[in-house]
Amino acid sequence: MAQSAVTAEVKKSRHSKTSLSREQLIEIYRLMYLSRRTDDREIMLKRQQKIFFQISGAGHEAFLVAAALAMKPGYDWFFPYYRDRALCLALGNTAEEQLLQAVGAADDPASGGRQMPSHWTSRKLNIVSPSSSTATQCLQAIGCADAGRYFARHPEAAAKHDGDYRAYKDVQFHGDEVVYVSIGEGSTSQGEFWEALSVASNLKLPVVFAVEDNGYAISVPVEVNTPGGNISKVVTGFPNFHFAEVDGTDPITSYDAFREAVAYCRAGKGPALVHGHVIRPYSHSLSDDDKLYRPESERHADTQRDPLTKFQLYLVREGILDESGINKIERQVDEEVRQAAERAVRAPLPASDKASILRHQYSEDYDPTRPELQTEPKSEPDAQERTMADLINSCLRDEMRRDPRIVLFGEDVADCSREEYLEKGEVKGKGGVFKLTAGLQAEFGSDRVFNSPLAEASIIGRTVGMGVRGLKPVPEIQFFDYIWPAMHQLRNELSAMRWRSNGTFSNPAVIRVAIGGYLTGGSLYHSQCGESIFTHTPGMRVVFPSNALDANGLLRTALRCDDPVMFLEHKRLYREAYGRAPYPGPDYMIPFGKAKTVREGSDLTIVTYGATVPRALQAAMRAQRELEVETEVLDLRTLSPYDWEAIATSVRKTSRVIVLHEDTLSWGFGAEIAARIADELFDDLDAPVRRVAAMDTFVAYQPVLEDVILPQPEHIFRAIESITNY
Known part of the structure; x- marks a missing residue:
């Protein structure tokens, strides 16, 4: 910023008092500037086609750094959204970690190249991996607060568990932890935001909701999203809440608001909502052009509220930093980000083999199929x-x-x-x-x-x-x-x-x-x-x-x-006479992916599961009596994973197969089984693969209609007869 502009702004600014120390104020500016410059570097990398997507947190920096300073990383829990770059930097993320995610590098600590940039994740800092969906994290924050309260009441549950469940062997808990969750003002239209407010209010959960209101959900202005154009006026009826509405471009005002909100939650009084009015100086993302829906006058007005410019002027006015001091911080940050970007673009990419891609789709600690x-x-x-x-x-x-x-x-x-x-x-x-x-x-x-x-x-x-x-x-x-x-x-x-x-x-x-x-x-x-x-x-x-x-x-x-x-x-x-059994004891287990042959046969296989198993058995017994056909009935028991080896063994033995399920015929689970049989066992078949399932419609109330719509023993018997005579 030019010195003349600084001087002009200082003359018309008012003195602001704060409990923050000089060192804290300087660190706030450094973090805000670091966030903005990391955004800018990502934009440059995107234009150089070295990364593939960019969405910025520009204009939100003051509000988010303030939120981070009011909380405890690695102690409290955080459910951020994609604008929360500054929050995560202030909690302890580095610019290099964030740029590794932009590149999609193997060493990206957030996702290993699996998520878009700005999907912050850190186990050390308790930053929980978000998705690109809006407002879903609100309910997850509620569950996290539920769990924290549970562990505080039941410390025995947080101790190392010697059983097979290994999600977190030693759960750390604190009696006063707070959960942070943030969304944009557009996401307050989502039902899951309102469900989260309802539960948090009802249970007085220690959740701080941060609403980052930059006035636009992509191109949709806030008055279209929110009745009256102001979420703070809409939510005031929720009991047990602490509410605050602030200028989110002012880090000091924002810090005071978050400090009060966190203290309220930490004291067990209930949840809080801090609504910050911020700006969006850049487009929604680099895939968007806000000039198409925002006039120059509006965009210019936002620049007058830029939190970086405003806070820089405050630091100069209060004698905390002079122009030389500000320039020194900015040069250091610029170099930090430049070096981080150079390392990130040189970082190795993730392995593209199938095993690496599938890693972590399921747990590596517990194999339920063994x-x-x-x-x-x-x-x-x-x-x-x-x-x-x-x-x-x-x-x-x-x-x-x-x-x-x-x-x-x-x-x-x-x-x-x-x-x-x-x-x-x-x-x-x-x-x-x-x-x-x-x-x-x-x-x-x-x-x-x-x-x-x-x-x-x-x-x-x-x-x-x-x-x-x-x-x-x-x-x-x-x-x-x-x-x-x-x-x-x-x-x-x-x-x-x-x-x-x-x-x-x-x-x-x-x-x-x-x-x-x-x-x-x-x-x-x-x-x-x-x-x-x-x-x-x-x-x-x-x-x-x-x-x-x-x-x-x-x-x-x-x-x-x-x-x-x-x-x-x-x-x-639930209460059928079929399939009743004595209590098998407290340790009885069945591995996943293991089908059960519930009837042996040599002429035909029926692959099925659920309520069609007893109906298949009825049809098989009738086929034995009337057709002298011995039908093998295979109960899959688990559908993902399913027991392909059992299916293949039975089909090779009988050479004829019916795939039976209760859901509609088209696009049902049986279609996959039938397709795989035709693909991999074609030479073992003596007849086409037959499917028996419900009609491609809804289930009716009147029983005479339901009997026609859902597969009955009669339908299965006729399929057995048809395929046997093929």
Whole structure:
């Protein structure tokens, strides 16, 4: 800045008092300038085609450095978004680390070249890997705060655990840690932001929400995003909150606001929201041109509020630095960034072999497919056979006794949220709409078994934060039909966390989901299947048992697994006479990826799973009686991974195969199995691969319609007859 401009601005500035020391004020300027120059260097590298994307934090520096100074890196937890360059630099990131991410280098500590630039990650600093999705991190911050509070109340759960679950062997916790989460003003339109505010308010969680309001969500102005154009005026009705609205281009004002907000949260009074009005001097990203939607007058007005210029003038005015001192800092930073960029562009790129690419898609600490997990059931003599629902409940109880990190939550899963009713014996308790969690709150308490709001995204988003923080969350989605609001968190967040952070963070969780039809009146919103969507999700294990014993053994493996597991429980099978079994003991396990031959045969193979297993058996027995055809029925039990070797062995033996599933015929899970059989086992086949599945429509309420829509034993029998006669 020219000296004349400095002098002119000093003359019209007012004196500002602050508790910050001279050294702190100088460091604030250095960090703000470092952030801006790192942005500028990335822009240069992008124009030189040495990096592939750039999105800046310019104009946000004062607000974000202030936030970092008010918190404790490596002690508090941080869920940033892509504008938070200055925050992360102030917490302890280096410019070189950030530029390595821009290059996509192998040594990029944030993701090893897997994520775009500006997706900050550091295990040492407790900066949790974000995605490019907006506002999803808000719910994850809630889950992290949940977990921190849990560990403070239950220090035994934070001690080194000697079992198989290895997410974080020694969890560090503090009774007063605070969780920071930030979003832009445009992201406050997302429902997950509001769900996060609701839970934080209700539970008085120590979460600081930072809203970085630069007036535009790409090209959409704030008044289009936010009623009244001001989020602070909209959120004031939430109880237990501390609110502040500040000039986010002023680091001193911002620091004071964040210091008060953090103190409020650290004292256990509740959450806080700090709304900072910042600027965006550059376009949204280098893929955007803000001249197309912002007039020159507006862009010029922003330059008058540039936090770097304003703070530089303040330092000169207050005699903290003169022009020479400022120039010295800037030269040092310029050289630091230049050298960092030179090292970054020379850094080795990630290995492009398949093994390296797939590393960290699943845990390297715990392999749920290893054969030695298989154990024998240890039932008491003359033990009573129990339903799938009973043995799922028993497994949950066993594992909660074994591992204090397991917490269960979801809609209606608790016995009773108003504990005094239970304590007085006034109510029996609910324990889930299907009673699968009955009695667990009574035994383990409301910290470990609790009801959530009716908000599926909230359930899974909190799960992400809990898993990152070191808990083993076991959420329940009450009906598969209502899982879709959580799809964002399941696909973009939970399943991707380990891979996108290059193994820095993991998300061990078991998502229990009641699924399927055959309910006689379930209709289209209580009968859905759709497992293929989740088998199509990298990083997610998918389990779908057909009987009580398998449900118990597979659930135990899932609960000891270090990966996200979707555990699909067919509602029709919960209390069926088919597949009942005695309680197998607290250590019974079944490895993933191991199918079970539930009926031997020599003429035909049926590959299936879930509720179509007993229907396949009915059809196979009829085929034996009427057609003298011996049908082999293979129950996959787990869908990701699935047991290809068992399928291939059976098909080579019988040379004829039907792939059967309950979901719609087209684009279902069976299509992949059928395609692979045709691709790899064509020479072993004596007939075309046949699929039997539901019609490509919704499940109707009237039973006479449901019987036609869903695959029945009659449909399977006719397929057996047809393929046998081919």
